[in-house]
Amino acid sequence: MAIPLLEITPTTQNHRVSGYEVPDEDKPVIYRLTDAISADDIDQIIWASYRQVFAEQLILTSYRQRFLESQLRNRKISVAEFVRGLGKSDVYRREVADTNSNYRVVDITFKRLLGRSTYNKQEQISWSIVIATKGLEGFIDAIIDGEEYRTNFGDDIVPFQRRRFNERPFNLVNPRYSDYWRNSSVFAVSYQPPREYRPGGLDPQIIRRAIPVSFQLMAKGILTGEVNYQRTIATVQSQIKTMAIPDTSRDIATPKPVVGRSEVALPYRYLSNDPKF
16 A cells, blocks of 8 residues: 655745746746657757756766657657656666665755755655655656646646746756765775784784774864855855945035145345345
8 A cells, every 4th residue: 555645834835926037048948849840849859858857968878868769759758758758767866866865866856857946854755755665766757647747847848947046057056966975975985904904814903903993083074065166156146236335425525725825935035125235
């Protein structure tokens, strides 16, 4: 018996309110299969799907799904089925599912397939149970067949980012894996002592001295924290946009210069004006 999806209460109702955005060059382009009239239009739909699901601006040859592309070009499958196939592909499993926790997989998949981030941690927990019970493929099916996906994209629209986050696409703020996975991968290397230091060869005290336990703790202590340069740049740019230039002018009137005759010391000024001299 399958576990039903847990009840989800959004942290704020603002998540469900449509925002007021002024159309500009950042407005997403809608790729619709029913509007495609040429092979070039189909190519644009395919590459838009790759960019949205795989979050790669340059698609590698090994990432391409030739069979799915052929089915879509011949209109044997819909855009929704093409997106479903990309989500179930080995590329998505290797690049997203295998390098992240279930909570993060839920958040990344929602951003790429539903065009929005998860409402809160409660929604991540609820959908992570779906991954634990049905696996990655069952999780992708639940999203594609869900009411939210069908309402916003239907069968012939490529998913797009429905709300920009600080004027940036999701793939620029969502790396492939987080810092905790990188740190755990760095220290997951198993140590194999030399043959002469293995148990049975020497005293256990000598073996302990050959494997410094405090080394990993020391190495972990000198790790620098992750610096999100993109977030820092975006924060500075947003501050510049809203920053008001202070008024440094003064209302004090500048005194006008006084022009007058000045006394000049002429030659022989010491002589008297008395005619007797």
